[in-house]
Amino acid sequence: MELHQVRYFLAVARTLNFTRAAEMCNVTQPALTKGVQKLEQELGGELIYRERQLTHLTDLGKAVLPMLERALASTEAVRRQAWQFQKKEVATLTIGLAPSISASLIVEPIAEVRKFVPGLHVELREEPQTRLVELLLEGEVNVALVGDLDEMPERIDDWALFEERYVAVLSPSHELADRPVIAMDALREANILDRSYCDVAPKFQHLFPDASPHWNYRSCRDLHLQHLAAAGLGIVLAPEHMPRLPSLKALPIEGDPVWREVRLLNVQGRRFSPALDAFVKAVRLRDWSLHTGCQGEHHSARDSVGVSA
Structure with a gap:
């Protein structure tokens, strides 16, 4: 089945006149008739009753008409999309974010990319870090922002962006909420809400050689723990x-004892689209110290303790 045959049939179905249909398709009437006949042969039956004043669709023609209309429309949409992509008018960028990574960190890089690709389509996917690596390798995600990884998988390129400390997140009504800094001895007595998909507990437990905090509540969803x-x-x-x-x-x-490094990941050797190339450059060249406050004095606090995330 050729697309021009479908186009010829749809023109006849619209006009119920072979002469006007040929004019619409900018072909001769014999060429249009021959195309419709070939389509009928492939579909195994007549699509149009050819009568001088009563040309109309057969039952088979009526049955296949909506499907052929959709097929032609889809094909034309694909062509438009391909043309727009080649002209850089449309580009899709899928960005993976680990659950603890804020989308606010990439708003400015996305805005930078849109200056060069006005038709940019962005999808943000939040997944656990190990799942993001899988999605990168499967091609479902173009690039990802994650925290510390115990081991960097093969075929993954990574760039360190910035470091950030761990803080205590709590209700303003909590008994420790009025303190300017949470002391380690206070954490030892506190109830800690544990994110079961990550290694927060080991990061802190080694700081308490004699006693550990109470890890009474656990969830794989940050939002659930925050409501608690x-x-x-x-x-x-x-x-x-x-x-x-x-x-x-x-x-x-107290002492900012635990830190982590936020990293940008993508697959080694995979060809970048213009949108992905622009995004990676925007993220890597960004001065993160101006936006996150994770440089300068925080580094000195971490170095004085000598503990890394």
């Missing part, structure tokens, strides 16, 4: 820039 924290049931130990409920407050931990 909002109810005063405990403290969430979280990266400083993790998205959080507006009803919660974040307090520094």
Whole structure:
């Protein structure tokens, strides 16, 4: 089945006149008739009754008409999309974010890309870090922002963007909420709300050789734990820039003992689209210290303790 045959049939179905249909398709009437006949042969039956004044669709013609209309429309949409992509008028960019990475961190890089690709289409996918690596390799995600990874998989390129400290996220009504800094001995007695998909607990437990905090509540969803924290049931130990409920407050931990590095990931050797290339450059060249406050004095605090995330 050729697309021009479908186009000829649809023109006849619209006009019920072979002469006008040929004019619409800018072909001769014999060429249009021959194309419709070939389509009928492929479909195994007549599509049009050819009568001088009563040309009309057969039952088979009526049955296949909507399907052929959709097929032609889809084909033309694909052609338009391909043309727009080649002209850089339309580009799709799928960005993976680990659950503790705020989308606010990439708003400005996306805005930069849109200056060069006005038709940019962006999809944000939030997944656990190990799943994001899988999606990168499968081609479902173009690029990802993650926290610390225990081991960098093969075929993955990564760039360190910035470091951020862990803070205590809690309700303003919590008994520790009025303190300017949460002391380590206070954490030892507190109820800690644990994110079960990550390694926050080990990061802090080694700081308590004699006793550990109470890890009474656990969930794989940050939002669930934050609602528990909002109810005063405990403290969430979280990266400083993790998205959080507006009803919660974040307090520094004495000595800033635990940090993590936020990294940008993509697949080695995979060809970048113009949109992906622009996004990666915008993220890597960004001066993160101006936006996250994760440089300067925070580095000195971390170095004085000598503990890394």
